[in-house]
Amino acid sequence: MHPIIRLVNRNLTISLNKGFLIWQIVFPLIYIFVAGFAYTSLIHSVPFGNKSLDYPAFIASGMIGFNIMNSTLISGIIIWNDRRHGMFEQILVGPFTRAHYILSNIYTIGIVGLISAALITAVGYPLFFKSVEFNFYTIPLVVFASVTGSILFGSIASIISTRLQSSEGFNVVINTAFLFFAFVSTAFYPAQGAPEPLSTAFYLNPLTYLVDVVRAGIFGNFSTFVGIEMTVLVVVALILFTISTKLLSKLEI
Amino acid sequence: MSCIVANLLTKSYGSIMAVDGIDLSVNSGKIFGFLGPNGAGKTTTIKLLTTLIVPTSGTINILGMDAIRHPLDVRKKIGVVLQQPSYEPTLSVEKSLEKYGMMWNVERKTRNDRVEELLSAFDLQEIRKMKNDDLSIGQRRRVQVAREFMHDMELLFLDEPTVGLDPSARRGLLDFIKKKVKEGLTIFFTTHILNEAEYLCDEVAIINKGKIIAVDTPNELKNKFGREKTIKIRIPETKKDVQGLLIDVKDYEIDFNSGTNITIRSNDSEEVLLKILQILTVNNISIEDLSVMPTTLEEIFLTVVKNSNASNN
Numbered sequence: 001m002h003p004i005i006r007l008v009n010r011n012l013t014i015s016l017n018k019g020f021l022i023w024q025i026v027f028p029l030i031y032i033f034v035a036g037f038a039y040t041s042l043i044h045s046v047p048f049g050n051k052s053l054d055y056p057a058f059i060a061s062g063m064i065g066f067n068i069m070n071s072t073l074i075s076g077i078i079i080w081n082d083r084r085h086g087m088f089e090q091i092l093v094g095p096f097t098r099a100h101y102i103l104s105n106i107y108t109i110g111i112v113g114l115i116s117a118a119l120i121t122a123v124g125y126p127l128f129f130k131s132v133e134f135n136f137y138t139i140p141l142v143v144f145a146s147v148t149g150s151i152l153f154g155s156i157a158s159i160i161s162t163r164l165q166s167s168e169g170f171n172v173v174i175n176t177a178f179l180f181f182a183f184v185s186t187a188f189y190p191a192q193g194a195p196e197p198l199s200t201a202f203y204l205n206p207l208t209y210l211v212d213v214v215r216a217g218i219f220g221n222f223s224t225f226v227g228i229e230m231t232v233l234v235v236v237a238l239i240l241f242t243i244s245t246k247l248l249s250k251l252e253i
Numbered sequence: 254m255s256c257i258v259a260n261l262l263t264k265s266y267g268s269i270m271a272v273d274g275i276d277l278s279v280n281s282g283k284i285f286g287f288l289g290p291n292g293a294g295k296t297t298t299i300k301l302l303t304t305l306i307v308p309t310s311g312t313i314n315i316l317g318m319d320a321i322r323h324p325l326d327v328r329k330k331i332g333v334v335l336q337q338p339s340y341e342p343t344l345s346v347e348k349s350l351e352k353y354g355m356m357w358n359v360e361r362k363t364r365n366d367r368v369e370e371l372l373s374a375f376d377l378q379e380i381r382k383m384k385n386d387d388l389s390i391g392q393r394r395r396v397q398v399a400r401e402f403m404h405d406m407e408l409l410f411l412d413e414p415t416v417g418l419d420p421s422a423r424r425g426l427l428d429f430i431k432k433k434v435k436e437g438l439t440i441f442f443t444t445h446i447l448n449e450a451e452y453l454c455d456e457v458a459i460i461n462k463g464k465i466i467a468v469d470t471p472n473e474l475k476n477k478f479g480r481e482k483t484i485k486i487r488i489p490e491t492k493k494d495v496q497g498l499l500i501d502v503k504d505y506e507i508d509f510n511s512g513t514n515i516t517i518r519s520n521d522s523e524e525v526l527l528k529i530l531q532i533l534t535v536n537n538i539s540i541e542d543l544s545v546m547p548t549t550l551e552e553i554f555l556t557v558v559k560n561s562n563a564s565n566n
Contacts, residue, residue, distance in 0.1 A: 001358055006355060006358060007356070009352075009355060010352055013348075013352055014343050014352075017343050081341075081342065085338070085339060085340055086335065086337045087341060089305060089335055089337070089339065090339040091356075093304070093328060093331075093335065094328060094357065095356075096356075253300070253305050
């Protein structure tokens with residue numbers, strides 16, 4: 001078995017514990033079914049391209065991107081735990097290189113991101129099935145968004161985990177950063193109608209691009225703007241991945 | 254055949270020379286002890302030899318391979334138990350052994366057999382289902398050392414492996430290591446518990462301030478640095494002035510605590526002993542107890558390090 005596959009196997013084993021899985025499923029379910037239906041009386045419909053989505057369908061599709069982002073937290077947690085519990089050094093005196101370690105993390109978050117997206121798509125399907133337009137061209141969009149988004153947010157989590165020394169600092173920074181990404185984005189509400197500074201801030205946030213591409217995939221609403229968003233996602237993901245790889249390569253032992 | 258050869262190995266961090274031009278040669282199938290006070294350079298040397306860090310200068314050859322140019326090839330053939338704890342907090346003891354074997358690409362059947370063997374050998378059966386996070390420091394250390402035997406290797410580096418272990422677990426581990434060496438494994442072992450090194454090692458090197466200051470077998474080191482022997486004689490309480498009787502004898506100390514205790518510390522301890530025995534016999538003083546304290550590696554270690562510090566100053 002290739003060293004990277006062995007490390008991915010190990011990463012999945014140590015990360016996918018019951019607590020994480022429950023959190024991964026229950027947390028978005030609360031948003032979809034509680035917030036989704038509770039806000040329906042306030043937000044009757046959300047315009048999306050040439051469609052009009054009801055709010056539960058809108059938030060359910062947003063939760064796919066949100067969950068992809070949340071699941072990639074494990075990338076940071078794996079690195080953080082490995083450094084804290086001595087496994088980083090132990091792996092590097094074993095039959096692995098730093099490149100194996102870095103790539104295994106990327107594959108791990110890619111897998112977790114895809115599974116997470118599939119899970120929320122399955123759970124949210126009853127809510128958005130009326131508007132769904134899955135076809136040969138749109139499903140790859142969701143897969144693309146899952147993988148690129150996983151790499152992007154996984155790299156952010158990795159960067160934070162390599163730069164911070166204390167567990168308190170790690171938790172505070174990662175929670176603050178991910179809270180900002182979650183709520184200053186189009187995952188929960190549309191950019192149209194939001195106050196100008198806020199709607200601008202939405203588009204400084206990669207989660208907005210990720211969620212927009214996922215929605216374009218689900219509701220079959222591909223446009224030039226979505227194409228630009230995909231390009232931005234790829235470029236930002238590549239830059240962040242390069243930074244996180246360099247930081248991990250230079251991480252002192 | 255040497256399985257570790259290092260020449261003029263140095264590692265500096267800024268102006269601090271952690272390892273200062275050391276030469277090492279470790280023979281296959283032996284236990285090589287690497288001793289030194291705290292901060293002497295033991296762990297840095299292990300990190301260099303295990304390819305975890307790159308030397309500032311010098312060469313390292315491990316199992317016939319250039320460790321600087323082919324670190325991955327070297328790591329595939331060695332095992333390493335680092336000084337710092339390393340564990341997967343969310344995994345149970347047996348699962349962490351099994352997963353570690355998987356990481357080393359050990360076949361599933363062999364993995365399962367080895368898990369059972371190591372759980373028994375390291376007395377981990379009772380805690381096999383417990384998570385690493387819930388273990389005591391000593392239990393975690395036992396798991397960490399046991400885990401390294403999940404995979405095949407030709408050379409094992411143990412950096413203070415008995416830290417945190419109770420005496421029985423410590424002895425169990427040392428005996429397990431001896432057994433593995435009989436089966437052909439070579440061990441590079443650092444410790445500052447010197448009776449462990451004496452019990453275990455075929456050869457020892459003493460490092461101080463980044464330099465190796467002595468290398469030999471424990472017995473040869475004793476011969477070189479440990480000629481001074483300690484002999485203790487105990488005599489019953491007597492009205493005679495024992496100190497006055499021994500006035501012409503050198504290299505002894507006397508104390509009067511529930512009888513009279515005479516301690517000889519000399520390079521010519523046999524000669525001093527003979528003189529004292531003659532005086533005691535002539536004066537009809539009986540001997541209650543007589544014991545010869547062999548020179549320990551600890552005494553040699555302290556002597557060698559003290560001499561090294563003195564010559565540096």
